[in-house]
Amino acid sequence: MHGIGTATTRSVAIALERDVIDKKRGGKGGFAGSTMVNVMSVTTAFGLACTAFLLLFSAQVVNFIGCSPEIVGIAAEYMRWRAIGVPAVIIIDVIAGACQSARDAKTPAAGILLAGVLNLIIDPVLIFTVGMGFNGAALATVIAQYASAIMLTWFTFKGRGMKNFFEEGVGVTTPFPSFDAGVAWAYAKEVFSVLGRVLNLVAVWFYTGAVASGLGVSEGAAHVLIFQICCVLSIGSGALCTVANTLTARLSVSHGDGAAREAGNVVASFGVVTSTIFSAFFYLLRVQILGAFTSDVAVVDAALAAYPILMASVMMYWYKALEGALIGRGDAGAVNWIFLGGAAACWGSLKYAIANGALSLKAVWMSIFYYYLVIVGSMCVRWVWLNKIRDPREKNADDGEPIPAH
Numbered sequence: 001m002h003g004i005g006t007a008t009t010r011s012v013a014i015a016l017e018r019d020v021i022d023k024k025r026g027g028k029g030g031f032a033g034s035t036m037v038n039v040m041s042v043t044t045a046f047g048l049a050c051t052a053f054l055l056l057f058s059a060q061v062v063n064f065i066g067c068s069p070e071i072v073g074i075a076a077e078y079m080r081w082r083a084i085g086v087p088a089v090i091i092i093d094v095i096a097g098a099c100q101s102a103r104d105a106k107t108p109a110a111g112i113l114l115a116g117v118l119n120l121i122i123d124p125v126l127i128f129t130v131g132m133g134f135n136g137a138a139l140a141t142v143i144a145q146y147a148s149a150i151m152l153t154w155f156t157f158k159g160r161g162m163k164n165f166f167e168e169g170v171g172v173t174t175p176f177p178s179f180d181a182g183v184a185w186a187y188a189k190e191v192f193s194v195l196g197r198v199l200n201l202v203a204v205w206f207y208t209g210a211v212a213s214g215l216g217v218s219e220g221a222a223h224v225l226i227f228q229i230c231c232v233l234s235i236g237s238g239a240l241c242t243v244a245n246t247l248t249a250r251l252s253v254s255h256g257d258g259a260a261r262e263a264g265n266v267v268a269s270f271g272v273v274t275s276t277i278f279s280a281f282f283y284l285l286r287v288q289i290l291g292a293f294t295s296d297v298a299v300v301d302a303a304l305a306a307y308p309i310l311m312a313s314v315m316m317y318w319y320k321a322l323e324g325a326l327i328g329r330g331d332a333g334a335v336n337w338i339f340l341g342g343a344a345a346c347w348g349s350l351k352y353a354i355a356n357g358a359l360s361l362k363a364v365w366m367s368i369f370y371y372y373l374v375i376v377g378s379m380c381v382r383w384v385w386l387n388k389i390r391d392p393r394e395k396n397a398d399d400g401e402p403i404p405a406h
Contacts, residue, residue, distance in 0.1 A: 003198040004043055004090060007190040008097035009242060010249045010328055011035055012165070016102060017253035033166040034177040036098060036156065038184040042191075043094045047087030054083035074134065081138035088145035095152040101246050102164040107155060111148040118144035194327060196336035200343050204371055211350055212364045219361040222302035225293055226310050226365075233278060237317040240271045241324035248328030257329065258392025264325030264383070271318030279314040283307070302361055309365040316372045322379040331386060338378040346371035 012035055019029035054061065058076040092115075096108035119140055126136030155161040158171065170176060205227070212223035244267040248260040282289065286307050290300045326335050349367035353359045 003195040004046075004191055005093040005097035006194045006241065006245060006324075006327060007187065008039055008043075008094045009101045009245050011039065011187050011190050012098040013101035013246045013249035013328070014253055016165075017250040021254060028167065030167055030177065032164075033170060034180060034183055035187070036165045037177045038180055039094055039098070039187050040091070040153075041179055042184050042188055043090045044087055047090040050086045050090075051083050054086065055080055058083065078134050078138050081135050081142060085142035085145040088142070088149035091149040092145065092152060095149075095156055097242075098156070098165065099161070100242050101249070103246070104161070104164060107152065107161055111152045114151055115144040115148035118147050190332075193332035193336070197323075197339040200336070200339040204343050204346055204368070208346065208350070208364050208368055211359070212361060215359070215361055215364075218296070218298040219302045221294070221296070221299045222306065223361055223364065225290065225299065226303050226306060228293075229282065229289065230310055230314070233282070233314050233317065236278075237271070237275065237320050240267060240274075240318065240321040241327075243267055244321045244324030245328040246324075248325045252329055256393045257390045260325070260329050261387055261390075261392065264322065264329070267325065268318060268321040268383075271321035275315050275318040278317075279311040282314065283311045286311075306361045306365040309362060309369050313365070313369050313372045316376045319372065319376045319379050322383050326379065326382065326386070329386065329390075331382070334382050334386075335379075338375055338382065341378055342371040342375040345374040 012032060015031040015035040018031040022029050022031065058079045059072060062072055062075040062079060092108075092111055096111070099105070099107045122140040122143055123137055126132045126140050127134075128136075130136055132139065156165065157176075162171070166176075167174075209223065209227065213220045215223070244264055247263040247267065251263050252260040286304065287300075290303050290307075294300060323335055326332070346367045349370045350359075350364065353363040353367070
């Protein structure tokens, strides 16, 4: 659902900046409020559609992802429980993205904290006391997700968070903005323009994970172990994408593309420094970190062999700053093509290793390294090219449409 949050951040950031400009011209604003109403309408409908699909085709989905025949029934039932929570997950992601565009990081953090605490309390009750087992764990997660979604929705549309997006008196003396098909369609296009890279990343992780699982017990377990470390660092680095997306989207409206470009450069420079620091820190503590997860010597040794490649990939996570900046400047289409190039490099590297009998866990992680290397190189090229073809004085259109990629 990360793609929906990214699209929301950009759409709401642009609307907020348009409000500022419109009020300076003597207008009443209202763009952000209208955007929020339409964003919630579109994403809630999408979440319900996803739930319906997963409820109807849960067995087919778990078969597709490769579950063993003996656990298909259990996995499908677990997926059906989790499917009920999809609308809540989307609402959380949407409101978090909107709050971040309004420079409010506390509200999403509060929502996540609430979900985590509730899950921690309800999990053992449903799993052990009620005796629901795995399904109890799924239901506990869904309950926690809806509690968080309801809290965030109330905060945004009724609570003190209203001031972030709505004009004074909305919902009290004046009605909320009505549904606008044009605004909704513009947002839907924004979502689809960024979902490509999300699906790409999922496909790459699924493919490399499937290949690693066939290497044997120790290397398969080692892959899962370092994959978890990779995920934690990737999620943390996602903040670079969010910040760059928000800054460039707002600046492209208020000050022009030149200001958005400079903001992107600053966030990318910061990203280079932080990615280098984090990769060095996690490399120096590699033995302690891996040992904290498992005492199996064979698994640790297999993980250590691939660990330097993992950290070399983490050093490139600053690309997320350029990713967010390109999306914020209206260039999400190019980002999707860049990720396709990375996926092709990953796939080609693994095919070469398999064909030459050189498949190992190191080869799997080298393919991931090439994936990020192509993405970083291509984004740098695209960033430089975009700077050359864009007029620095060019501003995002007053109708809220993205700046066209020339």
